[in-house]
Amino acid sequence: MTMRTRKLGTTGPKVSALGLGCMGMSPVYGDADRTESIATVHAALDAGMTLLDTGDFYAMGHNEMLIGEALRTAPAGLRERALTSVKFGALRDPAGGWGGGYDGRPVAVRNFAAYSLQRLGVDHIDVYRIARVDPDVPIEETVGAIAELIEKGYVRHIGLSEASAANIRRAAATAPIADLQIEYAIITRDIEREILPTTRELGIGITAYGVLSRGLISGHIARDRQFAATDFRAHSPRFQGENLQHNLDLVEALRKIAEQKGVSVAQIAFAWVLSRGEDIVPLVGARTRERLTEALGALDVTLDEADLTAIEEAVPADAAAGTRYPAAQMAHLGTEH
Numbered sequence: 001m002t003m004r005t006r007k008l009g010t011t012g013p014k015v016s017a018l019g020l021g022c023m024g025m026s027p028v029y030g031d032a033d034r035t036e037s038i039a040t041v042h043a044a045l046d047a048g049m050t051l052l053d054t055g056d057f058y059a060m061g062h063n064e065m066l067i068g069e070a071l072r073t074a075p076a077g078l079r080e081r082a083l084t085s086v087k088f089g090a091l092r093d094p095a096g097g098w099g100g101g102y103d104g105r106p107v108a109v110r111n112f113a114a115y116s117l118q119r120l121g122v123d124h125i126d127v128y129r130i131a132r133v134d135p136d137v138p139i140e141e142t143v144g145a146i147a148e149l150i151e152k153g154y155v156r157h158i159g160l161s162e163a164s165a166a167n168i169r170r171a172a173a174t175a176p177i178a179d180l181q182i183e184y185a186i187i188t189r190d191i192e193r194e195i196l197p198t199t200r201e202l203g204i205g206i207t208a209y210g211v212l213s214r215g216l217i218s219g220h221i222a223r224d225r226q227f228a229a230t231d232f233r234a235h236s237p238r239f240q241g242e243n244l245q246h247n248l249d250l251v252e253a254l255r256k257i258a259e260q261k262g263v264s265v266a267q268i269a270f271a272w273v274l275s276r277g278e279d280i281v282p283l284v285g286a287r288t289r290e291r292l293t294e295a296l297g298a299l300d301v302t303l304d305e306a307d308l309t310a311i312e313e314a315v316p317a318d319a320a321a322g323t324r325y326p327a328a329q330m331a332h333l334g335t336e337h
């Protein structure tokens, strides 16, 4: 299989058109099977996926160590394909809490990077980004610290995550920015208003997460699905009570379109984000080879004008019930205020 590629912004690397988001391989959406997770990373590399996205705070280093193991055990030739995209900055606690906010001080950036390089077992990180802009540290200082890591050879490119348009501009005025990682999906179209025009003006790419809205629009969520208390979705407004039922009605409308095209709902969701522009690389949050294969099938789905109109009618912008994060986490999103 020949994987299509896209370039992350005008200054970033060429990457596979779909990236692998590894967060779900740590216990974020319930438990994941370690052996299957590693097999999924290997299968992704084998299929030509190059971009592996993680965060040092995903289960407190667990996710990076898992990727490190996957890279160490990858069949010959596959390891070299991998490009690592790493988020840092979230301050956790031993009980798994997120209450510490974010740390974007240069001294912290260097410290976070030192640990990530060890856990991943690599000599450089390909794209390095703070997960949320630290409100107490000017973005210029955080980005400047990553630029120094580039000079020393520890990082290749600078990324951003969930930054406001104003912070994107300030960051881009400080150093070249490869991409902005941000939520974008049929059901989550906030970035179309201000963020996407800004990144396009500045030549910054997008790595889109939440393309399935945490599985909500995958077509695989049953109406009576229960989530463990440790599962992100147990606390996500979109998965609660009437919101969930409303949102699953939208999924059924998408399913009709998918069935007419002989594809799955998840494939429609990935194909739609892929269709939004060559500057956008959707992240696939698969943690099993089966789900990965389904997602990769989206590369063969072409959406024509009639399909796009039908999707718009099935799920109009702002049709989702519930915000994409609980209120406390919404406060950290630069896009929302």
Ligand SMILES: NC(=O)c1ccc[n+]([C@@H]2O[C@H](COP(=O)([O-])OP(=O)(O)OC[C@H]3O[C@@H](n4cnc5c(N)ncnc54)[C@H](OP(=O)(O)O)[C@@H]3O)[C@@H](O)[C@H]2O)c1
Binding pocket: 020, 021, 022, 023, 024, 029, 053, 054, 087, 131, 161, 162, 181, 182, 208, 209, 210, 211, 212, 213, 214, 215, 216, 218, 220, 266, 283, 284, 285, 286, 287, 288, 290, 291, 292, 294, 295
């Ligand atoms: N920058 C940020 O703030 C941020 C935030 C969140 C995530 N991310 C990144 O984005 C990546 C994607 O994560 P996400 O949660 O946003 O992904 P998502 O695609 O919205 O949801 C992933 C979930 O969808 C379910 N799913 C069902 N069918 C699937 C299929 N065919 N392929 C893939 N998943 C399928 C999976 O659960 P089952 O396995 O149970 O089916 C999976 O856990 C993460 O791994 C992370 O790297 C970044």
